[in-house]
Amino acid sequence: MNIEDIKTVLIVGSGTMGQQIGFQCAVSGFDVIMYDIAEEMLATAAGRLEKLAKNYKAGGRLTGETAAAARGRITMTTDPRKAGANADFVSESVPEDPKLKAKVFAQFNEICPAHAIFTTNTSSLIPSMIAAQTGRPERFAAFHFHDVRVTRIVDIMPHPGTSPEVTALIEAFALKIGQIPIMLKKENFGYVFNAMIMELFKSAQALAANGVASVEDIDRAWMGVMHTPTGPFGIMDSIGIDTVWKVTDYWAKIVKDPQQTKNAAFMKPYVDQGFLGEKTGRGFYAHPHPAYAAPDFVTGVPGGK
Numbered sequence: 001m002n003i004e005d006i007k008t009v010l011i012v013g014s015g016t017m018g019q020q021i022g023f024q025c026a027v028s029g030f031d032v033i034m035y036d037i038a039e040e041m042l043a044t045a046a047g048r049l050e051k052l053a054k055n056y057k058a059g060g061r062l063t064g065e066t067a068a069a070a071r072g073r074i075t076m077t078t079d080p081r082k083a084g085a086n087a088d089f090v091s092e093s094v095p096e097d098p099k100l101k102a103k104v105f106a107q108f109n110e111i112c113p114a115h116a117i118f119t120t121n122t123s124s125l126i127p128s129m130i131a132a133q134t135g136r137p138e139r140f141a142a143f144h145f146h147d148v149r150v151t152r153i154v155d156i157m158p159h160p161g162t163s164p165e166v167t168a169l170i171e172a173f174a175l176k177i178g179q180i181p182i183m184l185k186k187e188n189f190g191y192v193f194n195a196m197i198m199e200l201f202k203s204a205q206a207l208a209a210n211g212v213a214s215v216e217d218i219d220r221a222w223m224g225v226m227h228t229p230t231g232p233f234g235i236m237d238s239i240g241i242d243t244v245w246k247v248t249d250y251w252a253k254i255v256k257d258p259q260q261t262k263n264a265a266f267m268k269p270y271v272d273q274g275f276l277g278e279k280t281g282r283g284f285y286a287h288p289h290p291a292y293a294a295p296d297f298v299t300g301v302p303g304g305k
């Protein structure tokens with residue numbers, strides 16, 4: 001199989017990530033079929049695709065005409081047979097549950113052509129956990145996106161049974177859809193960027209949870225030295241404190257680390273009160289104009305000099 005043989009992309013799960021990945025594939029000239037279990041999910045996705053098109057146009061990434069053409073290449077269906085019959089490349093973005101992902105791949109293994117490549121966009125699992133259940137382990141790997149609106153970095157993570165030819169095809173596909181592939185040489189929970197950022201979050205949470213410094217001062221230290229527009233708590237606000245808490249709590253239980261347990265407990269009241277970050281207008285900071293975005297946040301000097 002050559003990269004030119006990949007023409008039709010099946011997106012399984014039309015939520016936040018399925019919409020973004022599907023749109024990026026369509027923008028890059030692929031025919032995209034978006035599959036979900038319920039019509040109302042697809043209706044919501046259709047609305048969000050319009051927003052994505054606007055976002056791309058506003059960022060100068062697309063003109064009105066090319067956005068309309070991209071949208072025209074996306075078909076939506078709740079019929080798995082229709083969805084999978086002609087797929088050459090599958091990108092799965094159903095909820096983060098290994099049993100569900102395994103079931104979905106087993107279902108599409110029966111439907112999709114034998115040559116089709118299967119990829120998962122999982123955030124926290126590794127592909128070997130479900131490779132056997134896909135029915136085509138040698139044609140399966142993780143292909144993980146971040147927020148497609150703001151970054152082009154993607155992770156490509158094969159499992160020991162993935163065929164090298166398939167890994168190379170996924171890399172070629174990533175380049176064809178305008179992404180920057182980070183090639184993992186072995187499986188790693190959290191891939192590359194997420195593995196690093198989780199360590200930063202862990203340190204920042206421990207500093208706050210142990211009363212060493214305030215949330216603002218921790219961010220100020222990071223921003224002031226690294227010259228970044230956001231610190232770790234600002235980033236957690238943009239991801240969603242509920243999501244960060246879930247991951248922290250999950251790993252605290254698995255590794256039985258008292259500090260991580262303390263970190264999760266530090267975040268829990270924010271989650272319980274619905275202070276989830278940007279999406280709810282309040283998290284560690286008040287949004288949409290968080291204190292860290294003020295020009296004098298780091299220096300304390302009006303104007304920021």
Ligand SMILES: NC(=O)c1ccc[n+]([C@@H]2O[C@H](COP(=O)([O-])OP(=O)(O)OC[C@H]3O[C@@H](n4cnc5c(N)ncnc54)[C@H](O)[C@@H]3O)[C@@H](O)[C@H]2O)c1
Nearest residue numbers: 013014015016017018036037041093094095096121122123
């Ligand atoms: N949200 C993020 O920032 C992000 C980033 C990278 C990776 N991920 C990963 O991507 C995956 C999806 O996350 P999301 O945020 O898009 O979730 P989401 O909840 O927004 O969307 C999931 C979609 O899957 C659909 N679905 C459920 N069961 C299905 C089935 N059996 N067949 C087909 N569709 C089904 C749901 O109806 C929903 O539309 C997860 O594995 C997540 O860890 C998320």
